[in-house]
Amino acid sequence: MLFTSYGFFGFAGALLLLYYLIPRRHQWKLLLAASYAFYLFSGPATVLYILATTLTVWYTALRIGQNADRQSAWLKEHKAELDREAKKAYRERQKGIRRRWLAACLLLNLGILAVVKYANFAIANVNGLLGLFGQGARLQPVSILLPLGISFYTFQAIGYLVDVYRGSQPAQRSLPRFALFVSYFPLLIQGPISRYGPLSGTLYAEHRFDGAAVSRGLQRVLWGYFKKMVVADRIVAAVGTIIGDVGAYHGAWALVGMVFYTVQLYADFTGGIDITIGLSEAMGITVQENFLRPYFSKSLKEYWRRWHISMCDWFRNYVFYPVSSSPLMQRFAKYSRAHFGGAVGRRLPVYLSSFTVWLATGVWHGASWNFIVWGLLNWAILMLSEELEPLYDRFHARFPAAGGFGYRLFTVGRTFLLICCLNLFDCYVNVGDTLYMLASIPAARNWRILWDGSLLAVGLTGLDYAILAGGTLLMLGVSLAQRRGSVRARIAKRPYAVRFAVWYGLFLLVLLMGAYGIGYDAGQFIYNRF
Amino acid sequence: MENTAKPKKILRFVLSALIVAGSLYLLQRLLMPKYVDGIVEGAFVAEYYREEKDHDVIFIGDCEVYENFSPVKLWEEYGINSYIRGSAEQYIWQSYYLLEDTLRYETPDVVVFNIQSLQFNESQNEAYNRMSIEGMKWSPAKVGAILASMKEEEHFLDYVFPLLRYHTRWSGLSATDFEYLFKTKRVSHNGYYMRVDVRPAENVPEGRPLGDYSFGDKAWEYLDKMDALCREKGVELLLIKAPSLYPYWYPQWEEQVEAYAEEHGRRYLNFLELGAETGIDYTTDTYDAGLHMNLSGAEKLSVWLGRYLQEEFALTDRRGEAALAAEWEEKISAYNAEIEQQYQLYGLERKEEEP
Structure with a gap:
């Protein structure tokens, strides 16, 4: 189910309504049901994968937790009769047991991830090697459905397991509660890859309806849709054209393509995360931030912190x-x-x-x-x-x-x-093409494409460029303003008429300038494919 | 303090809701195509609701009815009060639901259905879906028409809120969109789309062989439903094939329709085979090389069909009904005015009516 589909609007709207109508102690159960419904919408066949990860990680963590508890209890009980060496030996033995549980579970879950995601990559490389050595035998590619969000939920579950193993997190005894942590649907598409501790605190809590908080959450959702639908889904036409034909679009085109793609990636990924965090916020759930104005970084090291x-x-x-x-x-x-x-x-x-x-x-x-x-x-x-x-x-x-x-x-x-x-x-998803394109930029002789109208022949009209320029400037302006604190909080302090004009104006911008409906390729989020 | 805060909040909420609803309504009105010039076919379906609904004959079908038969001629010659509920490439399921919609308002004596659309088993084009459906008033028939017509990329919600479909039209708005924001103008003559110009039919291509000549299940299903609905309402159903030379009408298709008509006890007229009787001359009676009739062709067909309807279905001449006649007088004036206008537009000289 795409975040930009009517189905999702209906789904999220109905969920939000129900969430605050049912008794608060059942809210997390509703989220679990909704998350699995969301998963089933995306393909019932792959639900077994997430179930397998949930069950194995939950059980392993439980065993590890029980073992640690037993160890503490046993050491306490035998405190007087054991010397330091004996205690150390006992701890090492128990740690070995826990390590084996951890290793087995990691192997299983990383194995599932490796098979569904990397099997064909491995087969293609093996075939390439066989070809190099003149071997005629070829392995056949396998046909496996890639489960929705497998990279995200596997990493999230593994993070929890390691935390339990390290003793920094108690094991969750309730399977349904743990299942919600793994499957919480807003995170399934593209993260953030959340840690159990901070997320579980709000995920299982009871949330009283707070109109202002719901409104704040929905404002962020709206901002996310602006980035995704007005900027990312509009510029995608040009990016697709430029990177789709390596022979025709090189030199200055490669420069244009990479700048466009970088804008698209930002609008797409941060927009999606805004929707995720905003929707969670509307339900009282705090999801960690995933970006901190990354394109203002002054070095690559800083960029990877943001x-x-x-x-x-x-x-x-x-x-x-x-x-x-x-x-x-x-x-x-x-x-x-x-x-x-x-x-x-x-x-x-x-x-x-x-x-x-x-x-x-x-x-x-x-x-x-x-x-x-x-x-x-x-x-x-x-x-x-x-x-x-x-x-x-x-x-x-x-x-x-x-x-x-x-x-x-x-x-x-x-x-x-x-x-x-x-x-x-x-x-370009191809090393050779990428290197060729990078090399073609300094040697470019086609800089005239920047002003001779060629840019109007890659799937965007002058009006599209105007909207993109406006949208990008707005994103830039908001990022600049965010350096002085939350923009939403500052808008919230303004008189009602101003607030209404800002948010309804943004809604109209998405409604009228969003790249959606027939004639547009409503795309899944880029990070969903990772 | 609290006593004044609550009513203020309620007032603020109500005002905001009104602004949102009002502005969205205005935007939708503004952005929806008006179909008052250029492609006017999109306005045909909605025009019906402005009519006095007391027709003897209802034509249902695609361009092969709304360009090939003239209700004005039927009135002038036989006093038959008729209306064409047709739109561009109207698929048979849309015809069925338009008929269902029509029968909510009136019960004509005869429904004339052009069977060309049997060739389609699925909607081919979203634009045609829109032109056939958007003009319908909301009813179970409209919901049925939408559900039966939607292509994979279409959404029901886009029909409920057309603003979602036409949201990008803001960049192409013209003065017409503002002029017809709250009004419209008649673009047809009881559903008839008039063209007076002439383009003779020459070198009409033969139909290319098809792998399978059978009409699809969905097409048959809706013809059956149409037949059943007419029986239920006591309305005669006359099946016709208009004399359009293209798209090609295959003999294998003809056989299937003939068999169906016979099996269901329905009359069927193939105007392609009635050239001698109707007097259609493809060098003078078509405006687009044989696809559709021009005014001359449409009037010839109407004269012949009117006589047939009167004889076969015993339709009475209603020219004596003063109120109806007065209404038709107005329509005839508009009809003649457009003829004059089109003759001027195409630089043609009007031939004197034969005695």
């Missing part, structure tokens, strides 16, 4: 920290310090752990080499920036004026361009 925050947090918490603190990495750290000296030796394990994170991030984004190259390029640039940090510091010490507004603007522009270039890998 873009898709929940995914970055997840990889930091559940990949980077475990990898960097693993016994293997500890041994490597010792080795590198001994062989490469203190400065380099300290950095190498960090870089290697980062490499693992970015490789995993690339793989998570999709079953294709372009995503892997994209991830590793991000890693390479981040590490290079890290290495060049002392050089920057010296530069700033020598030229203190370089910290002024002009320079900051330059760094923001530079970072935006870098992000545009990296996004090309996502755009």
